[in-house]
Each structure stands twice: as C-alpha cells, then as structure tokens.
Amino acid sequence: MLQLRKIVLRGEGVPDASISFFPGGNIVAGESDTGKSYLLRCLDYIFGADEMKKRIPAAESYSKLYVQFENKVGAVLTLERHLSGGDLASHTCPVEDIDGAGKSLKPKRKGKSKARDITEVLFQFAGLSEAVLRKNDRGEVQRLTIRQYLPVFLIDEIAIIDEKSPVLGKGGFDETPRKRMFAHMLTGKDDIGVIAAEKSEIAQARLVAQLGLITGLLKPLEHRIQQSPMADEDSIEKVEFAIAQLSASHFEITGERAKLQAERTENTRTLNRAQSQVVAADELLARYHLLEDRYNSDLQRLDFVTEGAHFFNGLQEVNCPLCEQPMTSDHVHTTQGSVKTICEAARAEASKILGQRGDLALAIKRLENIRSTRLSEVISSRDALALTDQRTMDVISPALQDAAQRLEVLVARRIELERLKADEDQADTLRLKKDEIERMFGDKPSKSTWEALPSKALRALCKEIETVLTEWEWKGEGCVEFDQKEFDIIVDGQSRQSHGKGVRAVLHTAFTIGLLRFCRINNLPHPGVVVIDSPLTSYKKGKPGGAKDGPIDAGMEAAFWRSLTAIDPGVQVIIVENKEPPATVANDLTYYWFAGDTGSSNDRKGFIPVV
Known part of the structure; x- marks a missing residue:
C-alpha cells in the first residue's frame, strides 16, 4: 500500500x-x-x-x-x-x-x-x-x-x-x-x-459482441420506459402550448409590475420632495416666529422707555447729591438731551418695527400656506404609495410566483417527456438492430x-x-x-x-x-x-x-x-x-x-x- x-x-x-x-x-x-x-x-x-x-x-x-x-x-x-x-x-x-x-x-x-x-x-x-x-x-x-x-x-x-x-x-x-x-x-x-x-468465426464473434452491447444498452432504456410510461393524454406539443400561454401571461404580469414600479418611483420622488419642503418650511417658520418674538420684545421695551420719560417730567426738583445744587435741565451731572427727544425717537423706532412686523406676518402666512400645500402632497403621495404596494403585494407578486411555479413544473414535464420519447425511439432502433443480428446467426449465442x-x-x-x-x-x-x-x-x-x-x-x-x-x-x-x-x-x-x-x-x-x-x-x-x-x-x-x-x-x- x-x-x-x-x-x-x-x-x-x-x-x-x-x-x-x-x-x-x-x-x-x-x-x-x-x-x-x-x-x-x-x-x-x-x-x-x-x-x-x-x-x-x-x-x-x-x-x-x-x-x-x-x-x-x-x-x-x-x-x-x-x-x-x-x-x-x-x-x-x-x-x-x-x-x-x-x-x-x-x-x-x-x-x-x-x-x-x-x-x-x-x-x-x-x-x-x-x-x-x-x-x-x-x-x-x-x-x-x-x-x-x-x-x-x-x-x-x-x-x-x-x-x-x-x-x-x-x-x-x-x-x-x-x-x-x-x-x-x-x-x-x-x-x-x-x-x-474458441472463436468459430470472426464475423460471429463480432455479432456476439454487437448483440451484447445492444442488450446492455437496451436494458436500462427498457427499465426507464417501464418506470415512467408516457400517458396517452400527455404530449410534448400540449405541454409546449401550455408553456407558451403561461409565458405570455407571465410577460403581461411583469409589464404591469414594471408600470406599478414606475408609478411608485414617481410617487416616492414627489413624497421626498414634499417632505423636504415641509421640513424647510418648518425650519423657516421657527426662525420667523423667533423674529416676531424679537419685534414684540423691542416694542415692549420702547413702550417702557416712553412711559419712563413721561413720568420723569413729573418728578420733583431735588439737590444733586454731588454738588448740593438743584438738579435742573442744565445741571452738569444730568443726562444730555430732553425727554421729548427720547419719546420721539422711541415712537419712530416703534413705527419702523411695526412695519417690519407686518411684513413678517405676511411672510409667515404665505409660508404656512406653502407648508399646508406640501403637507397635502405628502399625504396624497403616501396614499398613492400604499395603494401601489398593496396591489403589488396582493395581486402582482402572488400572480408572478404562481406563474413561475407552474412554468417550472411544465418545463420539468417537457424535459421528462422529451427524455421518454428519446428513450423509446432509441429502444425501437436497438430492438430492430437486435432482431436483425439474431436472424443473422440463428440461435442466440450461449454465455x-x-x-x-x-x-x-x-x-x-x-x-x-x-x-x-x-x-x-x-x-x-x-x-x-x-x-x-x-x-x-x-x-x-x-x-x-x-x-x-x-x-x-x-x-x-x-x-x-x-x-x-x-x-x-x-x-x-x-x-x-x-x-x-x-x-x-x-x-x-x-x-x-x-x-x-x-x-x-x-x-x-x-x-x-x-x-x-x-x-x-x-x-x-x-x-x-x-x-x-x-x-x-x-x-x-x-x-x-x-x-x-x-x-x-x-x-x-x-x-x-x-x-
């Protein structure tokens, strides 16, 4: 070894x-x-x-x-x-x-x-x-x-x-x-x-060998034919016709699936675009509302300044804690400018802010309208996607799976029928050749x-x-x-x-x-x-x-x-x-x-x- x-x-x-x-x-x-x-x-x-x-x-x-x-x-x-x-x-x-x-x-x-x-x-x-x-x-x-x-x-x-x-x-x-x-x-x-x-004749030995070969080839063929006989009602032509019909149906279902897939792609694109715009609008609205709050805060501050100036005029005259002199309008320690000037400046600033706040309100309203429109698009796109997916899942996919399974069975049967037919044709040819050889040298040779x-x-x-x-x-x-x-x-x-x-x-x-x-x-x-x-x-x-x-x-x-x-x-x-x-x-x-x-x-x- x-x-x-x-x-x-x-x-x-x-x-x-x-x-x-x-x-x-x-x-x-x-x-x-x-x-x-x-x-x-x-x-x-x-x-x-x-x-x-x-x-x-x-x-x-x-x-x-x-x-x-x-x-x-x-x-x-x-x-x-x-x-x-x-x-x-x-x-x-x-x-x-x-x-x-x-x-x-x-x-x-x-x-x-x-x-x-x-x-x-x-x-x-x-x-x-x-x-x-x-x-x-x-x-x-x-x-x-x-x-x-x-x-x-x-x-x-x-x-x-x-x-x-x-x-x-x-x-x-x-x-x-x-x-x-x-x-x-x-x-x-x-x-x-x-x-x-001993070989009686070379020709007879050749016939014996041919007969042995044919018998050996014929035996497994006849065994397979007996194990899987071809039904009378079954034929390769019928199976091929069924395959052709099923293939056409499969092609139609595949085309409908492609159409639904195209619709789904378009709805997905619309959904993504609308969602992006809704997100952008929400972000912009948040910033607008912050600006609006700033405007309101500024207006409140200006109102406070105006009211403070008004009350400042009603204050009594007192002596300066630094120089013990009366605190008049021309006192050197007082803030420069008059109360009147401060009030006018505050009103002017408030007027400007009110105008800007009005413009901002219009912008917010327009943006909310846009957001509402895009939100509607999101809802409609989602509904369309749900319908497409539901049809694909309930109708198209089962139909494709069923067609594929039936095609697989039919193709396997066609292959089996073709093999059986080939076996029968080959067996017929071998039987004819075997009969011919047996006739040529009479009795079957003994083994x-x-x-x-x-x-x-x-x-x-x-x-x-x-x-x-x-x-x-x-x-x-x-x-x-x-x-x-x-x-x-x-x-x-x-x-x-x-x-x-x-x-x-x-x-x-x-x-x-x-x-x-x-x-x-x-x-x-x-x-x-x-x-x-x-x-x-x-x-x-x-x-x-x-x-x-x-x-x-x-x-x-x-x-x-x-x-x-x-x-x-x-x-x-x-x-x-x-x-x-x-x-x-x-x-x-x-x-x-x-x-x-x-x-x-x-x-x-x-x-x-x-x-």
Whole structure:
C-alpha cells in the first residue's frame, strides 16, 4: 500500500501551489471555487488520464504537476507530468529535492507494448502484484491497471451521489474487468490461466459482441420506459402550448409590475420632495416666529422707555447729591438731551418695527400656506404609495410566483417527456438492430458460466461496512448486504441506489472506507489511500425513491468527523468537503481550510496561492 504525501503545481514566475497530506485522516474543507475538487483532477491526471479535465483559470500560469507518494517502508516516489499532456517522469526523492529529468514512463500501455508505465511503477512501489483479469464472458484476459482501481479510491463529487455502482463507476466496455478487479480485491486471486473460448468465426464473434452491447444498452432504456410510461393524454406539443400561454401571461404580469414600479418611483420622488419642503418650511417658520418674538420684545421695551420719560417730567426738583445744587435741565451731572427727544425717537423706532412686523406676518402666512400645500402632497403621495404596494403585494407578486411555479413544473414535464420519447425511439432502433443480428446467426449465442463472488469474503466486507456505519451512528439497524447483480450494497433491506443523493453519498463513502479497512485487515490488494469529494451532501431519509434533500442528522455528521481521527495510520483517508469540521476534530488530524475571497489576510484562500 502507498499514501499520498504532496501535490505541487509549478510555473514560471509564480509561487508553487502545494498541499501536503499525512497518514490516517486528512480533511480539505472550504468555500466553493477554491480548488478543492481540482485536487482530484490532478490525481486523475497523474494516474494516466489522457488530459487534465476542467482546468481552472487560477492554474493557467502553472505548467507542471508533481505528486509525491510514500510506501509502508518509507520510500518516496514523485511523479511529474506536464499539464499540457504527454508522458510522465518518476523520481525517487521528494519534490523539493528533484534535480534532473527523472525516468520516463507512459500514462498507459497500448496494444502489446511492454513499455514502463504508471501502473507498473505504482504497483511495484505499493507492493501490489501485477494481475491478469478477464475482460469479457468469452474468457479473454487483460492486464489490471491503476485506472481500473479508480472507482474504489478516487471518488469525485459526481460519482459520490451517482446511482451507479461504486465498483463499476460510469461503466462501459470495461465493466467486466472492474468486476474482476473487485473479485481480485476480495480474494487476492486473478484470472491468469483462464482459457478463452474458441472463436468459430470472426464475423460471429463480432455479432456476439454487437448483440451484447445492444442488450446492455437496451436494458436500462427498457427499465426507464417501464418506470415512467408516457400517458396517452400527455404530449410534448400540449405541454409546449401550455408553456407558451403561461409565458405570455407571465410577460403581461411583469409589464404591469414594471408600470406599478414606475408609478411608485414617481410617487416616492414627489413624497421626498414634499417632505423636504415641509421640513424647510418648518425650519423657516421657527426662525420667523423667533423674529416676531424679537419685534414684540423691542416694542415692549420702547413702550417702557416712553412711559419712563413721561413720568420723569413729573418728578420733583431735588439737590444733586454731588454738588448740593438743584438738579435742573442744565445741571452738569444730568443726562444730555430732553425727554421729548427720547419719546420721539422711541415712537419712530416703534413705527419702523411695526412695519417690519407686518411684513413678517405676511411672510409667515404665505409660508404656512406653502407648508399646508406640501403637507397635502405628502399625504396624497403616501396614499398613492400604499395603494401601489398593496396591489403589488396582493395581486402582482402572488400572480408572478404562481406563474413561475407552474412554468417550472411544465418545463420539468417537457424535459421528462422529451427524455421518454428519446428513450423509446432509441429502444425501437436497438430492438430492430437486435432482431436483425439474431436472424443473422440463428440461435442466440450461449454465455459462459463464471464463478460468482466469494460469499465468505463478501460477508466479511459487509461486516466491515456495518462497523463503519455503527461508528457513524447510522439511524437504523445498519445491516449490510451486497447485491451481485447491481454490484452495490443494500442497507437495512433498501438498495443504496434507491435512496436520495444524500444517503447515496454517505453509503458510497461507507462502502469505500469499509473496503479499504477490509483489504488492510486481510492484507489484500488495495492502493492504500482513498480520496472522497463531498461525502456529507445534506439529506433526510424517506421512502425508497422519495428521499429529499435536507439537513443531515447532526449526530451522524459529528460521528463521521470523529471517526476520521481514529483512522489506522497504515492507511490514508482524504476528505474534500465544503463543510467545516468541529474544532476538536480539526486539531486531531491534518486539516486545511480554504477561505476563498471572503477570508481574512491570514487565511489560505485556496489551493492556488493568491499573487
């Protein structure tokens, strides 16, 4: 077995993009679009994929990929490959110590080639024996490759929720080799020595292969047609007509909403303008009233001065306290000017103030009229806004929501009908071709009978998966069986494929980790590392085929995270997830958090460094 130690991207003028892993549990969590899933693409590419799939823009400046491994005796192997394609190079040292071109190797062998390739190097390094597996029912064999192992140790975010077998993956022409690969993992035995059936004629063999392919293609089509038959009264044309009518209605409602929005904008503008003018008028009136109070105060003061002068004339004559002389009008200590002069000045000033107060009263009245007008505008604008909002809330929004929901249902039904029609058309074509081939060589060709998977080993594997589910606090008995027809597990009497995507993801993860543990305990072939993307897809359990997405059980999620801290250091489990594990778990194993663009300056933004 081997373990992954480091993934490194290098390019001219940019810092290395690097991430390291260690024995046992490893977690890479973080926001979307931070390069987490790109790590699995890098591994797929280094394991011999023809090209790097879905390169991310942030990686465009990088040209080389390095992946460093370590085996159980501590030896180091680093694989190098240019991101634009081509062969690989191997180095027997860590990435940072590479000096030179390394030994060249092919991504895969073609035909009868014996060239050094990625499978040979990795198998030798991991202590895996070269194996020969049957590739078809006739008994022809082929070499086991590292890529046939991929479905059981490199699970991306699509495969984890897929309804397809966790052993067979996407399937195709290599379905039989992957079934035999699984049998090889259960028993350690390969198919060397199997004698292939004789080919009576090349043409007949070609017909058998074509018939097998057509039968394999026809089976899932007929299954889907039986599960979802098209109703007689239902048709694509009727659904499209209903969609067109509903779209027109939706367009009309949208236009009325736009009109109401324009009216609301205008009323809001009028309201704001009127409110501003009312506020300004209130401020100005306050200042006018202060001025009016000042005028009244001045008039009262002038009246007081006039009355004081009048009474001053009636005072009796007395001697000056300073010079003991009579205090007459020409006395040197008295105030200059006569009382008459003071009274005249006071009356003149009062007359002037009365005139100004009159003008001020007119200004106040005009301003109060303006304020009253603007206040009326405020009230009318508010009433208009209330009517607009009420119509939008009571009529327009419900109508739009109803139309949108009905459109969504109709569009989904149209897609379903188109899929059903395409399935029926394809099935009809395949049936005609199948009948034609069967007529060409008479009786249907007989298939060879091959040994089934070993029941004892399957039971032991299922027990290990049950242990995993128990550790995760699975809500149920957790009784696991293996379906040899679907090459998938059945848990508590229900097949994994019949659950919703969230349960499928959890059970796929349990199968993968259980298989790793089974092989480790029984010293059976396995790469020794599993990388799983997004195993905690949210779900809530329901009836078969009717599960809906929802919050994952908190206890089960917590137990899942805790179980990673107890992973045997002789193997390696790498979890790539959007969710962040509890701090207690993160502190007990290798953990990375990719914060994305919203992270702080101290956070790691993603796999690719931010320059």
